[in-house]
Amino acid sequence: MSKVIKGGTVVTADLTYKADVKIEDGKIVEIGPDLTGDEILDAEGCFVMPGGIDPHTHLEMPFMGTHSSDDFYAGTRAALAGGTTMVVDFALPDPGQSLLDAIKVWDNKSARACCDYSFHMAITWWGEQVFDEMKTVTEKGINTFKHFMAYKGSLMVNDDEMFASFKRCAELGATPLVHAENGDLVAEMTTKLLAEGNTGPEAHAYSRPSQVEGEATNRAIMIADMAGAPLYVVHTSCEEAHEAIRRAKMNGKRVWGEPLIQHLVLDESEYFNEDWDHAARRVMSPPFRNKKHQDSLWAGLASGTLSCVATDHCAFTTEQKRYGVGDFSKIPNGTGGLEDRLPVLWTMGVETGRITMNEFVAVTSTNIAKILNCYPQKGAVLVGADADLIVMDPSMSKTIKAETQASSIDYNVFEGIEVTALPRYVLTRGYVAVDKGELKAKEGHGEFVARDPNATVNKALSKWKELTAPRPVERAGIPVTGV
Ligand code: DUC
Ligand code: ZN
Ligand code: ZN
Ligand code: ZN
Numbered sequence: 001m002s003k004v005i006k007g008g009t010v011v012t013a014d015l016t017y018k019a020d021v022k023i024e025d026g027k028i029v030e031i032g033p034d035l036t037g038d039e040i041l042d043a044e045g046c047f048v049m050p051g052g053i054d055p056h057t058h059l060e061m062p063f064m065g066t067h068s069s070d071d072f073y074a075g076t077r078a079a080l081a082g083g084t085t086m087v088v089d090f091a092l093p094d095p096g097q098s099l100l101d102a103i104k105v106w107d108n109k110s111a112r113a114c115c116d117y118s119f120h121m122a123i124t125w126w127g128e129q130v131f132d133e134m135k136t137v138t139e140k141g142i143n144t145f146k147h148f149m150a151y152k153g154s155l156m157v158n159d160d161e162m163f164a165s166f167k168r169c170a171e172l173g174a175t176p177l178v179h180a181e182n183g184d185l186v187a188e189m190t191t192k193l194l195a196e197g198n199t200g201p202e203a204h205a206y207s208r209p210s211q212v213e214g215e216a217t218n219r220a221i222m223i224a225d226m227a228g229a230p231l232y233v234v235h236t237s238c239e240e241a242h243e244a245i246r247r248a249k250m251n252g253k254r255v256w257g258e259p260l261i262q263h264l265v266l267d268e269s270e271y272f273n274e275d276w277d278h279a280a281r282r283v284m285s286p287p288f289r290n291k292k293h294q295d296s297l298w299a300g301l302a303s304g305t306l307s308c309v310a311t312d313h314c315a316f317t318t319e320q321k322r323y324g325v326g327d328f329s330k331i332p333n334g335t336g337g338l339e340d341r342l343p344v345l346w347t348m349g350v351e352t353g354r355i356t357m358n359e360f361v362a363v364t365s366t367n368i369a370k371i372l373n374c375y376p377q378k379g380a381v382l383v384g385a386d387a388d389l390i391v392m393d394p395s396m397s398k399t400i401k402a403e404t405q406a407s408s409i410d411y412n413v414f415e416g417i418e419v420t421a422l423p424r425y426v427l428t429r430g431y432v433a434v435d436k437g438e439l440k441a442k443e444g445h446g447e448f449v450a451r452d453p454n455a456t457v458n459k460a461l462s463k464w465k466e467l468t469a470p471r472p473v474e475r476a477g478i479p480v481t482g483v
Pocket of ligand 4: 056057058312
């Protein structure tokens with residue numbers, strides 16, 4: 001049974017052209033004019049693009065004494081509803097737990113996924129076992145390792161552990177990821193704020209200003225450089241972190257930054273809402289910033305110094321958020337966004353002229369597929385690629401409302417925003433999961449996407465390693481010892 005997406009305009013990261021797209025057995029088999037097939041999907045007036053890839057989700061994540069509410073079923077349904085056809089979640093070993101056991105746990109959770117998915121492996125502790133298991137993890141198709149520089153006392157790793165792990169990544173052809181916030185300073189600021197009686201959600205933002213992110217981003221970049229590894233910085237939210245990434249890129253280092261859709265469009269004023277629930281529902285780390293930082297992130301997307309737009313989707317109900325009444329540090333950190341990332345970025349980015357349609361495809365799909373080493377299986381409209389596709393209809397619009405969302409939580413941080421384009425069709429390996437705007441996601445359809453290490457590409461470009469530890473040189477009559 002073949003399908004043809006007919007009459008649309010194909011938009012990729014580098015081209016825009018009229019063509020039909022033919023699909024068989026879950027793959028794109030032909031692209032061109034006047035194609036015929038068993039089933040026709042009408043794309044007249046629409047843009048046919050690679051499905052979105054969200055490189056940063058936390059589905060059913062055990063965190064801060066609870067679990068994020070959207071599991072792989074609810075989360076990937078929400079993803080498909082908004083045109084995202086692949087998510088990358090974080091397998092999270094408890095400190096001391098085997099990385100391979102953590103993969104088993106995430107394998108079980110993901111069995112219900114409605115779209116394809118992959119995993120990053122979090123390094124939450126360090127030891128010989130972790131060093132050894134990292135190789136097996138890469139052999140299982142996970143080539144990215146995440147490091148939390150914050151969450152002291154639980155997920156955080158120290159600089160020596162990060163350095164060791166980054167060096168191991170470099171050996172394996174894997175890419176380290178960082179959550180870049182200085183966890184020691186956040187912990188100290190939190191204690192001080194609470195002692196002074198600042199217990200409300202707004203104090204969450206005071207406890208982690210942009211400086212803690214800028215410092216940690218710079219530090220991670222330098223450590224990656226010393227380790228000979230590239231670096232992917234998740235949820236880049238501020239100018240200080242963006243500046244560090246820009247500078248590293250200018251110096252020839254392979255460093256990537258990932259702003260979130262939330263940070264691009266929502267700002268810190270959300271924390272000053274008099275409704276406690278409103279503010280607490282928006283508590284995430286890093287917190288929302290001011291307009292100056294938002295402008296910096298948009299500029300980064302347009303200029304290419306920031307590479308991918310993600311969500312960090314980690315959805316908690318209002319009831320869960322209320323664990324932090326009287327102590328902001330107990331509000332589970334996280335916001336949703338999976339369903340809204342593409343329509344909101346289209347509306348706020350493409351419609352306003354901040355980014356082009358081709359840049360939209362690059363930052364929602366193609367760039368991350370290349371970085372994660374799953375391009376062109378994913379992130380491409382090419383013959384042979386998986387038929388993960390969106391038919392984006394600029395004549396469809398809606399006002400975002402929690403009432404009508406696929407996510408299982410009881411609110412939406414984008415509530416009330418009018419989005420001016422929506423998917424008419426979404427295909428996940430050829431299966432039509434959104435059909436004329438109607439969600440028909442299929443439980444268990446999603447498959448794991450294995451990603452090989454990338455030994456040739458994933459090398460930091462810095463010459464630092466060659467310059468270190470030169471053999472001692474004999475100077476003017478002083479004998480060299482210890483060689
Ligand atoms: N930040 C969040 O807000 N939630 C999940 C983890 C994280 O780093
Ligand atoms: Zn648990
Ligand atoms: Zn994070
Ligand atoms: Zn995260």
